[in-house]
Amino acid sequence: MKTIVILISGRGSNMEAIVRTCAAERWKARIAAVVSNRPDAAGLVFAQAHGIATAVVDHKAFAERDEFDAALADVVAGYAPDVVVLAGFMRILSPAFVKRFEGRLVNIHPSLLPAFTGLHTHQRAIAAGCKLTGATVHFVTTELDHGPIIAQAVEPVLPGDTEATLSARLLAREHVLYPLAVRWIVEDSLRVNDGIVTHLSGEPQLIL
Ligand code: GAR
Numbered sequence: 001m002k003t004i005v006i007l008i009s010g011r012g013s014n015m016e017a018i019v020r021t022c023a024a025e026r027w028k029a030r031i032a033a034v035v036s037n038r039p040d041a042a043g044l045v046f047a048q049a050h051g052i053a054t055a056v057v058d059h060k061a062f063a064e065r066d067e068f069d070a071a072l073a074d075v076v077a078g079y080a081p082d083v084v085v086l087a088g089f090m091r092i093l094s095p096a097f098v099k100r101f102e103g104r105l106v107n108i109h110p111s112l113l114p115a116f117t118g119l120h121t122h123q124r125a126i127a128a129g130c131k132l133t134g135a136t137v138h139f140v141t142t143e144l145d146h147g148p149i150i151a152q153a154v155e156p157v158l159p160g161d162t163e164a165t166l167s168a169r170l171l172a173r174e175h176v177l178y179p180l181a182v183r184w185i186v187e188d189s190l191r192v193n194d195g196i197v198t199h200l201s202g203e204p205q206l207i208l
Pocket of ligand 1: 008009010011012013014015087088089090108109110118135171174
């Protein structure tokens with residue numbers, strides 16, 4: 001039985017998708033805790049309602065980023081996770097945090113990495129005239145929004161799209177993509193070679 005800890009900062013809809021899929025597909029895994037850096041994160045309510053332990057490490061209570069990261073890492077490590085899932089976790093993590101969980105730390109980013117790292121990805125894709133965008137699940141390394149790509153989902157950018165319309169369509173794809181990627185990790189189906197992630201049985205790592 002694998003242990004999963006999910007980190008959120010807000011709505012937590014990807015966390016919700018992982019919790020629901022874990023139960024529906026009967027993964028050999030349990031969501032041990034949902035941890036937020038914001039006490040008012042809406043996702044905490046869902047987690048509590050589903051009997052999942054929650055914890056808050058409020059970044060505002062720490063003067064230094066490193067102190068926050070160390071406290072967060074200790075809370076996460078307390079659950080002895082096999083997989084640490086960043087699901088809309090909007091703090092940049094220090095190299096010390098990343099190193100502590102490297103190889104079992106994953107993130108979802110709303111662009112086709114390596115394009116559009118950072119914030120406002122949809123706005124930037126629309127402004128650049130992109131006809132296609134997407135989401136990426138990747139292993140986290142010390143370089144922001146980089147790291148071996150586990151899977152990607154694509155979404156066309158339609159004429160007249162706004163950040164709101166595009167992000168809403170993509171979010172529905174994220175809710176399929178992220179549980180799939182986390183399941184592969186739980187099943188130990190992925191291998192990383194020279195920064196390239198492959199699925200042992202050749203499952204398609206692209207959702208069209
Ligand atoms: C998701 O769209 C996720 O891809 C994005 O934040 C949203 C969180 O939504 N993540 C990032 O931008 C990370 N840099 P959720 O809280 O409803 O899962």
